[in-house]
Amino acid sequence: MSRKTVTVTILLLIALACVLPFVLKSYHTFQATLVLVYAIALLGLNILTGYNGQISLGHGAFYAIGAYCAAILMDQAGLPYWATIPIAAAVCLLVGFLFGLPALRLEGLYLALATFALAVSMPPILKSHLLEKWTGGVQGIVIVKPDPPAFLGAAGIKLNADQWLYFFSLAVAIVLFIVGWNLISGRIGRALVAIRDHHTAAEAMGIHTALYKSLAFGVSAMYTGVAGALGAIAVQFVAPDSFNVFLSITFLVGIVVGGLASLPGALYGALFIQFVPNIADELSKAAPWAVFGVFLIGFVYLMPTGVAGAVRTLRRRLGSGKLFPLSKEEALP
Amino acid sequence: MKSRLVTFAGLLALALAMPVAAQKKYDAGASDKEIKIGNTNPYSGPASAYGAIGKSIAAYFRMVNERGGINGRRINFVTYDDGYSPPKTVEMVRKLVEQDEVLLVFQPLGTPSNTAIQKYMNGKKVPQLFVATGATKWNDPKHFPWTMGWQPNYQTEARIYAKHILDTKPNAKIAVLYQNDDYGKDYLKGFEDGLGAKKNMIVAKASYEVSEPTVDSQILQLKSSGADVFFNITTPKFAAQAIRAAYDTGWKPTHYLNNVSNSVGSVLKPAGLEKAVGVITSAYLKDPTDKRWANDAAMKTWREFMAKYNPEGDLSDPFNVYGYTVAATLEQVLKQCGDTLTRENVMKQAASLKRFRVDTMLPGISITTSPSDFAPIEAVQLERFNGQQFELFGEVISAEQ
Numbered sequence: 061m062s063r064k065t066v067t068v069t070i071l072l073l074i075a076l077a078c079v080l081p082f083v084l085k086s087y088h089t090f091q092a093t094l095v096l097v098y099a100i101a102l103l104g105l106n107i108l109t110g111y112n113g114q115i116s117l118g119h120g121a122f123y124a125i126g127a128y129c130a131a132i133l134m135d136q137a138g139l140p141y142w143a144t145i146p147i148a149a150a151v152c153l154l155v156g157f158l159f160g161l162p163a164l165r166l167e168g169l170y171l172a173l174a175t176f177a178l179a180v181s182m183p184p185i186l187k188s189h190l191l192e193k194w195t196g197g198v199q200g201i202v203i204v205k206p207d208p209p210a211f212l213g214a215a216g217i218k219l220n221a222d223q224w225l226y227f228f229s230l231a232v233a234i235v236l237f238i239v240g241w242n243l244i245s246g247r248i249g250r251a252l253v254a255i256r257d258h259h260t261a262a263e264a265m266g267i268h269t270a271l272y273k274s275l276a277f278g279v280s281a282m283y284t285g286v287a288g289a290l291g292a293i294a295v296q297f298v299a300p301d302s303f304n305v306f307l308s309i310t311f312l313v314g315i316v317v318g319g320l321a322s323l324p325g326a327l328y329g330a331l332f333i334q335f336v337p338n339i340a341d342e343l344s345k346a347a348p349w350a351v352f353g354v355f356l357i358g359f360v361y362l363m364p365t366g367v368a369g370a371v372r373t374l375r376r377r378l379g380s381g382k383l384f385p386l387s388k389e390e391a392l393p
Numbered sequence: 394m395k396s397r398l399v400t401f402a403g404l405l406a407l408a409l410a411m412p413v414a415a416q417k418k419y420d421a422g423a424s425d426k427e428i429k430i431g432n433t434n435p436y437s438g439p440a441s442a443y444g445a446i447g448k449s450i451a452a453y454f455r456m457v458n459e460r461g462g463i464n465g466r467r468i469n470f471v472t473y474d475d476g477y478s479p480p481k482t483v484e485m486v487r488k489l490v491e492q493d494e495v496l497l498v499f500q501p502l503g504t505p506s507n508t509a510i511q512k513y514m515n516g517k518k519v520p521q522l523f524v525a526t527g528a529t530k531w532n533d534p535k536h537f538p539w540t541m542g543w544q545p546n547y548q549t550e551a552r553i554y555a556k557h558i559l560d561t562k563p564n565a566k567i568a569v570l571y572q573n574d575d576y577g578k579d580y581l582k583g584f585e586d587g588l589g590a591k592k593n594m595i596v597a598k599a600s601y602e603v604s605e606p607t608v609d610s611q612i613l614q615l616k617s618s619g620a621d622v623f624f625n626i627t628t629p630k631f632a633a634q635a636i637r638a639a640y641d642t643g644w645k646p647t648h649y650l651n652n653v654s655n656s657v658g659s660v661l662k663p664a665g666l667e668k669a670v671g672v673i674t675s676a677y678l679k680d681p682t683d684k685r686w687a688n689d690a691a692m693k694t695w696r697e698f699m700a701k702y703n704p705e706g707d708l709s710d711p712f713n714v715y716g717y718t719v720a721a722t723l724e725q726v727l728k729q730c731g732d733t734l735t736r737e738n739v740m741k742q743a744a745s746l747k748r749f750r751v752d753t754m755l756p757g758i759s760i761t762t763s764p765s766d767f768a769p770i771e772a773v774q775l776e777r778f779n780g781q782q783f784e785l786f787g788e789v790i791s792a793e794q
C-alpha cells in the first residue's frame with residue numbers, strides 16, 4: 061500500500077471518528093471514549109513490549125498513577141481537567157524512567173515478575189494510611205465531569221459532556237499516535253527494535269542500550285499514565301479497586317490480540333478489551349471468563365500475529381488479487 | 394330530554410373515568426406490561442462469591458413473573474457483570490440507564506462501585522435502590538435523595554453492641570481493634586455514638602492496616618490495658634487472627650465480633666472453634682444452616698423456591714437468603730407504587746415502608762423507612778458461638794430512633 065493510500069485511510073478514519081458521537085447514544089460515546097483511552101495505554105505498552113521486547117505485567121500501576129494524578133489535582137488543587145494531563149504525563153515519565161533503571165538488570169521473565177510486583181502492590185499503596193489524605197483511601201475520589209468549554213457554545217456548537225470528552229480524548233490520542241509514529245519510524249524506533257532482536261549486536265553498533273531501555277520504559281509509562289488520567293476523567297471516579305493486577309494483564313492481552321509492534325494494533329486491542337468482556341457477559345452469566353477465554357484462544361489461534369497481522373495479510377492477499385489460497389512462497393514474507 | 398340526560402350522564406361518567414385513566418403514569422422502563430429493573434453484580438473477579446446475590450434475585454423475579462407479575466406487569470430484570478471494578482460499574486450502569494432505559498437500578502453491589510455511580514444516579518434522578526453495602530453514607534436523603542441502603546449499616550450495628558454492653562456490663566472497660574479505613578471508622582463512630590456520654594468506657598483503641606501481616610501486637614497492647622470487653626472490628630482474615638491471639642494470650646474478655654466476619658467456615662474454623670466459644674455477633678436474616686429453622690415455614694418456602702427457580706444455588710449460602718429477601722422488599726415497593734410507576738414514586742414508596750416484613754428475616758425484625766430515614770433494616774439480634782454454631786439470644790435490638 062502506498063503512502064498516499066495510508067494517509068487517505070487515516071484521514072477517513074479520523075473523519076469517521078468525528079461523526080461517531082453525533083450518531084451514537086451518549087452511553088456509547090462514553091464507551092468510545094474508553095476505547096480511545098485504552099488505545100493510548102496499549103500504544104504505550106506496545107512501545108515497551110512490542111518494539112523493545114521488555115515484558116511488563118505492571119502497566120496497570122502506571123495507569124493508576126496517571127488516574128490518581130488527575131483526580132488529586134482536580135479534587136485537591138482545583139486544577140482544570142486539561143491541565144492535569146501534561147502533569148500526569150510528566151509524573152509517569154519520571155516514575156517509569158526511574159523504575160526502568162533497576163529493571164535494566166532484569167531480562168525477560170524476571171522483568172515480568174518485577175513489574176508484576178508493582179501491579180500487585182499498587183492497590184495497597186493507594187489504600188495506605190500515609191497517603192489517605194490525598195488518595196481518599198479505600199473510598200477513592202469522586203471527580204466532576206468537565207463541561208464543554210464556553211467558546212464552543214459561543215461559536216454555536218452544542219456538545220454534551222460526553223461528546224466533549226470524546227473529542228478531547230480523540231485529540232490527545234491523535235497527538236500521541238503521531239508522536240508515537242515519529243518515535244517508532246525514526247532512529248529511536250530502529251534502536252529499540254535492534255535491542256529487542258539482538259541485544260549484543262545492538263550494543264556493538266553503538267546503541268546506548270541502558271539509556272534506550274530506560275527511556276522506552278519512561279515513554280511507555282507516560283503514554284499509559286496519560287490514558288489513566290483521561291480514563292479517570294471519563295469515569296469520574298478513582299479507587300484502589302479499579303487498578304488491580306487484572307488491569308495490567310488485560311493490557312498485555314490487548315497488545316497481543318491487537319498485534320505486537322504495530323500502531324493500529326493498539327486500536328484493535330482496545331476494541332477487544334473494551335467489548336469482548338461485555339459480549340462474554342451477555343453470553344453467560346455463570347462463567348463469563350470462560351467465554352472470554354474461548355474468544356481469546358480463538359483469536360490467538362486464528363490470528364497468531366494479532367488482528368493487525370491478520371489485517372496486513374488480508375491486505376496483501378487483496379492486493380495480489382487472490383484471496384485463497386496463497387502459494388507457500390507468496391504467504392511467506 | 395331523556396336523550397339529553399343520557400348524554401349528560403355519559404359525559405359525567407366519562408369525566409369521572411378520566412382521572413382514573415390519567416392516574417396511570419409511567420417513566421422510562423415501565424409500561425402496562427412490564428417493569429424494567431437494572432442491576433450490577435460481580436459475577437466474575439475477586440468478589441464473585443457475591444454473584445450468588447444477583448442470581449437469586451433473578452430467580453426471585455422469575456418466580457414473581459410465573460405468579461403473574463406485580464400488579465399485572467412482568468418484571469424484566471437486567472443484570473450485568475461488573476467484576477467488582479468501579480469503572481466497569483459506571484459503564485454498565487450507564488448502559489442500564491441510557492440504553493436499556495430501566496426504571497430503577499436495584500442492589501448494585503460494593504461500596505466503591507456505588508460511590509462511583511452515586512453522583513451520576515442522583516444527577517439523572519434514577520433510583521439507586523437498596524444498595525448492597527453496609528456503609529452508613531447511603532442514608533443521606535438530604536444530599537442524595539435517589540440513593541438508599543437496605544441492610545443494617547455499620548454504625549447501626551455498632552450502636553446495638555454499645556447498647557448491649559451498657560445494658561449488661563455498665564462498668565465495663567472496653568478495648569477496640571479496628572481496620573484503619575472507612576469501614577473500620579464507620580463502625581467505631583457508631584460504637585462511640587452508641588456509648589454516648591459513657592464514651593470513656595473505651596480504655597484502649599488499636600488499629601491495623603490491611604497490608605499488615607498480623608494483629609498479634611495490637612492484641613497484646615489491648616490486653617495490657619486491662620479491658621474486660623473487646624470489640625473486634627476486623628475483616629475475616631484478621632478476625633481469625635484476633636480471636637486466636639486473644640485466646641492464646643489468656644485474655645478472656647467478652648468478645649464482640651462485627652457481622653462482616655461472622656462466618657463459621659471462613660473465620661471461626663481457621664481461628665479454632667474452641668477458641669471462638671462465647672464470641673458475640675449479630676444477625677438479621679435466618680441462617681440457612683441453622684438447625685432451628687429446619688422446620689420453619691418461611692425457610693421451607695425458601696428451599697422450595699431454591700429447588701424450583703435457582704437449582705444451581707448453594708443451599709447453605711446465606712447470600713441466597715439475602716437475595717431472596719431484598720428482592721421481596723422491592724416487590725413490596727413496586728406493589729405500593731400501583732399504576733404510578735415513576736422514578737419519583739418508586740423513591741417515595743421505598744421511603745414509606747411501615748413495619749414491612751419478609752419472613753426470612755429473623756422474627757421481630759422489620760423494615761421502616763421515612764423521607765428522612767433511608768436506612769431500611771435497623772435491628773439485629775445478637776448471637777453467641779457455642780463451639781458448634783451461633784445461637785441467637787435475647788430480644789431483637791433496634792437502633793431505630
